[in-house]
Amino acid sequence: MSSASYRFGIEEEYFLADAETRGTPRRSVKPFHVEVAERLPETGRELLQCQVEVCTPPVTDFAAAHESLAGQRAALADLAAKHELLVFAAGTHPVADWARQLPTKGDRYRGILRDVGLAGRRSLICGMHVHVEVPDPAARIGLMNRLLPFQPLLFALSASSPFWQGKPTGLLAYRLSAFGELPRTGLPELFAGSEAYERYVRIMTQAGSIQDPSFLWWSLRPSVKFPTLELRIADSCTRLEDALAIAALFRCLVRLAVRRPDLNAALDGVSRALAEENLWRAQRSGTGAEMIDEAREEAFPYAEALDGLLDLVAEDAAALGCAREVAHARTIVAEGTSADAQVAAFEAAREAGLTNRQALDAVVDWLAETSRGRVSAAAETG
Numbered sequence: 001m002s003s004a005s006y007r008f009g010i011e012e013e014y015f016l017a018d019a020e021t022r023g024t025p026r027r028s029v030k031p032f033h034v035e036v037a038e039r040l041p042e043t044g045r046e047l048l049q050c051q052v053e054v055c056t057p058p059v060t061d062f063a064a065a066h067e068s069l070a071g072q073r074a075a076l077a078d079l080a081a082k083h084e085l086l087v088f089a090a091g092t093h094p095v096a097d098w099a100r101q102l103p104t105k106g107d108r109y110r111g112i113l114r115d116v117g118l119a120g121r122r123s124l125i126c127g128m129h130v131h132v133e134v135p136d137p138a139a140r141i142g143l144m145n146r147l148l149p150f151q152p153l154l155f156a157l158s159a160s161s162p163f164w165q166g167k168p169t170g171l172l173a174y175r176l177s178a179f180g181e182l183p184r185t186g187l188p189e190l191f192a193g194s195e196a197y198e199r200y201v202r203i204m205t206q207a208g209s210i211q212d213p214s215f216l217w218w219s220l221r222p223s224v225k226f227p228t229l230e231l232r233i234a235d236s237c238t239r240l241e242d243a244l245a246i247a248a249l250f251r252c253l254v255r256l257a258v259r260r261p262d263l264n265a266a267l268d269g270v271s272r273a274l275a276e277e278n279l280w281r282a283q284r285s286g287t288g289a290e291m292i293d294e295a296r297e298e299a300f301p302y303a304e305a306l307d308g309l310l311d312l313v314a315e316d317a318a319a320l321g322c323a324r325e326v327a328h329a330r331t332i333v334a335e336g337t338s339a340d341a342q343v344a345a346f347e348a349a350r351e352a353g354l355t356n357r358q359a360l361d362a363v364v365d366w367l368a369e370t371s372r373g374r375v376s377a378a379a380e381t382g
Helices: 030-039 062-082 107-116 137-146 148-158 175-179 194-206 240-259 269-288 302-312 314-320 323-335 338-351 356-372 377-381
Strands: 008-018 051-055 085-088 127-133 220-222 228-235 290-293 298-301
Touching: 008 062, 008 240, 008 356, 030 062, 051 062, 062 085, 062 240, 062 356, 085 356, 127 240, 137 148, 137 194, 137 220, 137 228, 137 240, 148 228, 148 240, 148 269, 148 302, 148 323, 175 269, 228 240, 240 314, 240 323, 269 290, 269 302, 290 302, 298 302, 302 314, 302 323, 314 323, 338 356
Parallel strands: none
Antiparallel strands: 008 051, 008 085, 008 127, 127 228, 220 228, 290 298
16 A cells, blocks of 8 residues: 555646637637647647646656646746737636637537537536546545545635626536536446446446446546546636645545545445535535535534544645645635635725626636736735
């Protein structure tokens, strides 16, 4: 066990916006994507043309992950400026109209849109995915089950989607609501074991519902390509430090579940239903939510739940050398998520006499500057 490195990788999805209007790019974004593909081969495309994805190589060190993502964020911002665009990380685009988005060309994307129809066109969302390599890939289904109760806690830290189609949603993390229009999303089912999961995949494939397990878009799943568990629940994190904190926590949780086979070993339908409720509470209130504890049969503040989580993974954070990244989770709670900052920027702009659209433009500007990592202290404090 001590020899396992728990290599990990992070994928981040970003939005593109017109640098002048802050909305949907008015010109074709093809020249931007062509230049990005030439100069940044580690980037990729997403379902819609107004999106771009980056990823780290498999790493064991968070300094390397930070260097990789910081460099890609800066390089994308520079290329975007050249094409009169902005790039930013958030779960939803504050002002873009889904009906005006163009799908990315490619057989996979065309197939998805043909299968899910309008729900795919409305999927104007960006997330962050974290892969963690496990010592025994055959054990991933059991690990997926036992990590279920922790997903709302990780999700709340990532909240960055308070606006949708130019309107405040009243939620701090609306992205999962939009994503939920698609099939096979949300929390994974509780499978009895690997054989049950493989039977499910076999039936779904033979019935023509999916081409392969990559069409299971759950919040946590075993990767098809890699010997990893893939966390998919997080909004795209505006602040890079927040992304690294969530990735570090998930990596620690995977190690914890491996070394503690007794942890959450008896989950049932009630457990999953309570995780669903906690997920909704995190959508609505982010780290301001009260989370339900199944064992105690009561709800208590998110900060208390996080303290319990950090105590659980303290040994793992020390072993994996990411105690500093894990500790940043408390900073997110103390200072607020990206969603909290977006709402504060919007409300400050409205109080200053700006129109609804001008206030949303100010939010987009904050997102673009913060995603690049050069936002001023004054901007952070409003």
